[in-house]
Amino acid sequence: MGSRRRGGIPDLASALTALKDRSGLSYAQLATRCWLSASTVHRYCQGKVVPAEFGTVERIALACGAERAEVDDLYPLWSRANSGPPAPDSRPAPRIHEPVAQAAPVGAGRAARRHRRWAALLGALFLVAALSPSSTPRHVPVASQRPRPQTVAGPAWEQYPAAVPSAFFGVTINSNTGLMPGFRYAGRIDAYELWAFAPSPHFYSGDADTLARMTRRAVSIVRRADPKATPVCLSMGDLWTPASQRFLLDFAAAGSYRDCDAAGVKLYPQHDGDTPESLVALADLIDRTFHSAGVHPALWNTGSAYRVATARPLDAARSIAYAVRFYLIGMYVRYARTYFYNWGGTKVPLVLQAAGGPPTEAARAVATLQQWLAGAGIVSCGHGTPAGLPGTVWQCRFLLATPVGRPQVPAVVRWTESGTASMPVDPGDRSVRYLDGRTIAAPRRLTVTEMPQLDVEAPGDPVLSSGSGSAR
Numbered sequence: 242m243g244s245r246r247r248g249g250i251p252d253l254a255s256a257l258t259a260l261k262d263r264s265g266l267s268y269a270q271l272a273t274r275c276w277l278s279a280s281t282v283h284r285y286c287q288g289k290v291v292p293a294e295f296g297t298v299e300r301i302a303l304a305c306g307a308e309r310a311e312v313d314d315l316y317p318l319w320s321r322a323n324s325g326p327p328a329p330d331s332r333p334a335p336r337i338h339e340p341v342a343q344a345a346p347v348g349a350g351r352a353a354r355r356h357r358r359w360a361a362l363l364g365a366l367f368l369v370a371a372l373s374p375s376s377t378p379r380h381v382p383v384a385s386q387r388p389r390p391q392t393v394a395g396p397a398w399e400q401y402p403a404a405v406p407s408a409f410f411g412v413t414i415n416s417n418t419g420l421m422p423g424f425r426y427a428g429r430i431d432a433y434e435l436w437a438f439a440p441s442p443h444f445y446s447g448d449a450d451t452l453a454r455m456t457r458r459a460v461s462i463v464r465r466a467d468p469k470a471t472p473v474c475l476s477m478g479d480l481w482t483p484a485s486q487r488f489l490l491d492f493a494a495a496g497s498y499r500d501c502d503a504a505g506v507k508l509y510p511q512h513d514g515d516t517p518e519s520l521v522a523l524a525d526l527i528d529r530t531f532h533s534a535g536v537h538p539a540l541w542n543t544g545s546a547y548r549v550a551t552a553r554p555l556d557a558a559r560s561i562a563y564a565v566r567f568y569l570i571g572m573y574v575r576y577a578r579t580y581f582y583n584w585g586g587t588k589v590p591l592v593l594q595a596a597g598g599p600p601t602e603a604a605r606a607v608a609t610l611q612q613w614l615a616g617a618g619i620v621s622c623g624h625g626t627p628a629g630l631p632g633t634v635w636q637c638r639f640l641l642a643t644p645v646g647r648p649q650v651p652a653v654v655r656w657t658e659s660g661t662a663s664m665p666v667d668p669g670d671r672s673v674r675y676l677d678g679r680t681i682a683a684p685r686r687l688t689v690t691e692m693p694q695l696d697v698e699a700p701g702d703p704v705l706s707s708g709s710g711s712a713r
Contacts, residue, residue, distance in 0.1 A: 253318040254288030257298070260305035261286055273471075273502045274304040276539045276577060291322045300537045306499050309535075396623030398575065402640050402649075405614045410568060410607065411580035412593065413544050449491035460500045474501035476543040481511045481523060486530050493534035503577060504531070505543040508570075513552045517566040518624075518635060518658045524574035542571055544582035545589075552590040557602060560591045562691045564603035565610050565676065566656060569693060572637055573622045581607075606676045610654075613674065613695050616642030618649065624658075631662035634689050641697070656693040663688055669698035 272279040460472045479485040508520045571579030593604040617639045624635035640649035670683040674695040
């Protein structure tokens, strides 16, 4: 985020404030929809800081219900506030494999600016080629003419340390006993899902516009009954299929997510036995679909597929590894909450706790992950050779909580998708913690397994405060 005051800031701040006031949303509600903090949104609207990227301005405007033309009008205001000449469009360039459906049309002004930038770039490239005739061999071997995928070194993403939400760890409660999960530190129903859904004659056979109108009415009723409620629209399933992706696109384009605080989607393996890491591909499909609709809501993973009860049970060791990695992958794809499906029942391949019974080893391992990350800030995630790791290794870096007055402790959670991998220890690592409660001094080389481990840089172990989660 930018922090310098520049000319043009009052105009941008006034425009954002007008949109916010028109929407009727509080700073907290707007922040939730944009995945920002309420204080950050307040500073933008007060003109105390300017977003470093126009995409942030666009998210705020769309969350307020702005039309495309209004979003276009914000671009020159942001450019002036960001110091004079228009900055490059901060939104990602079009991807090669975007969904077939067309996004909502953008304003002609922005399209013209993008056209001029691409024309200038292509012209520059043409001049470089024309002035450097010796830079390319006269006869290129056929094999080297084949297109090769771009490889860029680095983590999948990196950010200024952002707090791991205390409500990130969730479970769906499929029990009418009223009992809460015993492996969690706190439990309270604070979110209302509208609705568990897939476009199917067994669930819903209408169109997206009709469902959007139903959603608006349902959200209105929920908010009147509980003003502090968090409506989540809607728990979309079967998203591996093009038909469900198309319906999600239509539902998003209908403006349905303006009425909700988050978008619920179901991340689940495409095939029985697939690893939690396979969910990254589905999350990418979902992200591309929302991007095509021009909508960027906070995303919650609200459960598994409806066929989950027919999947083969996992063995005890894999249950522990998969349960913990399920939540880690939720952080990897940057979802605001991740719910395990389900608590209370036993007719699922991976059971955390049966109603009235004790937590399983898998549940206790999830509680250990919660302890590790209570009060922590997440910094980055990545996997494989682009991130400088062995091919099967995944990792997320954190700053762990420490007593007040002491700096946070750098640490990293590592695991493999399958098998084991050997890698050198990070220079600062001093200890390794395991899910079974063991802690050892960091060796010269790490053996990373399918069971996630916590590699801590500071001497000894940080003092960890107890964490909390959420139930639904």
